Amino acid sequence: MRVVVLYSGGKDSHLALYRLLREGHEIVSLLTVIPEKPDSWMFHRPNVELAGLQADCMGFPWQCVKVSGEKEKEVAELIPALSQLKYQSKIEGVATGAIASNYQKSRVEKLCDTLGLKHLSPLWGTPERELLTEILNLKFEVYFTSVSAEGLDKDWLGKVLDLNRVNTLLKLREKYGLNPSGEGGEYETFVCDSPLFKRRLRVLEAETVWHHNSGIWNIKSIQIVEKIPLDRFGDSDEPPHE
Numbered sequence: 001m002r003v004v005v006l007y008s009g010g011k012d013s014h015l016a017l018y019r020l021l022r023e024g025h026e027i028v029s030l031l032t033v034i035p036e037k038p039d040s041w042m043f044h045r046p047n048v049e050l051a052g053l054q055a056d057c058m059g060f061p062w063q064c065v066k067v068s069g070e071k072e073k074e075v076a077e078l079i080p081a082l083s084q085l086k087y088q089s090k091i092e093g094v095a096t097g098a099i100a101s102n103y104q105k106s107r108v109e110k111l112c113d114t115l116g117l118k119h120l121s122p123l124w125g126t127p128e129r130e131l132l133t134e135i136l137n138l139k140f141e142v143y144f145t146s147v148s149a150e151g152l153d154k155d156w157l158g159k160v161l162d163l164n165r166v167n168t169l170l171k172l173r174e175k176y177g178l179n180p181s182g183e184g185g186e187y188e189t190f191v192c193d194s195p196l197f198k199r200r201l202r203v204l205e206a207e208t209v210w211h212h213n214s215g216i217w218n219i220k221s222i223q224i225v226e227k228i229p230l231d232r233f234g235d236s237d238e239p240p241h242e
Contacts, residue, residue, distance in 0.1 A: 002026045005095045008044035009051040010189040011142045012097030019122040028089050029061040037069030046145040047190050047219045057197045075107045093118040099183050128180040132166045141193035148214035149186035150176045157208050157217040
């Protein structure tokens with residue numbers, strides 16, 4: 001199926017892209033939605049403008065569309081862009097990284113029904129532990145770019161999602177009821193490398209902004225770098241120097 005992926009640059013939309021390719025779908029384009037309001041009900045916000053660099057690293061066409069960020073209205077504002085993709089690029093479906101949010105899934109399904117497209121949600125129903133374990137096993141390089149839940153403090157911002165962080169998220173679920181996958185807005189992420197990347201991204205400068213009990217890691221400077229085969233450096237996950 002010819003598919004456009006709603007791509008934020010975070011771990012979930014990236015894993016959805018990975019699964020879609022594994023299932024044999026043709027990715028026509030990655031479409032990044034940029035909400036004007038930081039508290040969008042539907043769409044990821046921190047660092048989404050950098051998704052075009054991720055697309056470049058993978059070799060996929062990319063485009064973005066700006067929306068108001070206002071509840072319900074922001075979904076309808078996608079209609080012109082998706083309609084153009086349907087008639088000019090012959091897309092048949094729209095894919096998202098939704099896992100368990102009926103709010104998000106129902107809105108995209110309604111949008112697709114309006115346009116005569118199919119909604120694909122390859123992560124839907126995946127248990128949080130299984131999803132996070134898959135991300136680790138695939139060696140996605142994922143950074144926390146926002147946190148806004150009890151148990152997640154300033155120390156999480158700019159840190160890599162690793163096994164220790166996953167185990168902590170699972171413990172916080174038991175203590176606070178936090179969604180370990182972050183789909184409830186508890187945290188957001190940015191992917192710098194994965195098996196899909198032909199080249200990878202390296203953050204050169206970032207700013208941490210903290211307000212009361214939530215914060216954002218804004219990437220100020222980033223560069224595309226060549227990937228160096230791991231076997232040149234033994235079992236190390238990263239070369240000693242780049």
